[in-house]
Amino acid sequence: MTQDDLTIADPKMKAHGVNVFYGEKQAINDVSIDVGTDLVTAFIGPSGCGKSTFLRSLNRMNDTVASAKVTGQIELDGEDIYAPSMDVVQLRARVGMVFQKPNPFPKSIYDNVGYGPRIHGLAPNKADLDVIVERALVRAGLWDEVKDRLAESGTALSGGQQQRLCIARAIAVDPEVILMDEPCSALDPIATAKIEELIHE
Template identity: 85%
Template sequence: MNDEIAAPATDRIAIPPETLKMTARDVDVFYGAKQAIEKVSIDIGMDHVTAFIGPSGCGKSTFLRTLNRMNDTIPIARVTGQIELDGENIYDASMDVVQLRARVGMVFQKPNPFPKSIFENVAYGPRIHGLSTSKAELEEIVEKSLVRAGLWDEVKDRLTESGTALSGGQQQRLCIARAIAVDPEVILMDEPCSALDPIATAKIEELIHELRGRYAIVIVTHNMQQAARVSQRTAFFHLGTLVEYGETSDLFTNPQKERTKDYITGRYG
């Protein structure tokens, strides 16, 4: 691959050790014989939102899925390198993947509420993970999660209705409430607004701002304006490699790599 692409991309970011949440070092991802990710290294902290940007097929969503082992669900996928959560290797054989995905939640591109009531969508995770000891405690978790997801006032009188009856934007916020309900440490968002209208998108972006600092948040987006609005750090991916990682304002106004500059100025994408 191009030397510029393969060069380390982490030197512009210094994350204080006390806020460091996840680290990836020399991560490769293969689908059968095809290599989708090559030698990606990045640090993710608690105190900011990190955006992954890049053209379609550049590997940003594939890499996002390595952070909670979602690639495990693909039989031909293979991941090498080191990814740590609070210093613990998440690919170690002793890692409980179910617990990992509770700690590192995922919100997908298309809203995917369960075919259950609004209440049961949010209560599902806390119930199976044993996070509540009584009905009252479970109700408190559901309400708090819906409040944090900015949805409580809209659904508090219809908790028994199906989650699939909500609008697309409401469904996505319900999925965020479902992720929050198990008290995660990291929330991964894979293009969470791509299926939503501008009003619903604005609500999700406002929600991301409100959740910042409570969770480490990583968002994949095709929309560079969205990355600029919601994130404090941005990583640019191209051809399966991490080209550049920096403060969002710096990366958009003063990119260090020519490929980053070409992408941001619209020369390809």
């Protein structure tokens, strides 16, 4: 595959010459790719080849690792996401992430989904937040299973339900890009099918 095969007119995200280091160890070497709008793009490779590291560089999650250093350029709508002026909190609202292992907050189901819209000012009142929470849970295929127990802890759900809760949490702020790091690896076929439907939608 040549670089021309990975070039998209007017890409949503663009990575050019990206390298990621953890201390002295180089985890990613000179990765360049354009990611289009309204496309599902999959990164496929053997375990340990750097897929997760690259994904985490797309919304600056590597910033949370003290030894990590990212070089090269990554743009979102033509804007350098590593520029000093970039608001990382806003970036992560625009570029959401769902991890391989479900990581619900130790809060209620409702508060797990409502947290992002609340802190980003997307819901001026409780009625608006109720609508956002319900819509996200419906889109994640979880509403019918939890609508009567929204006050229960998200950590009490099954593994598949927790992962769909994390997806609902990610999409509640209407991100422009969703990064998913093997979101179905620990799920049964039925839960996997629901998440695949959501990705298509």
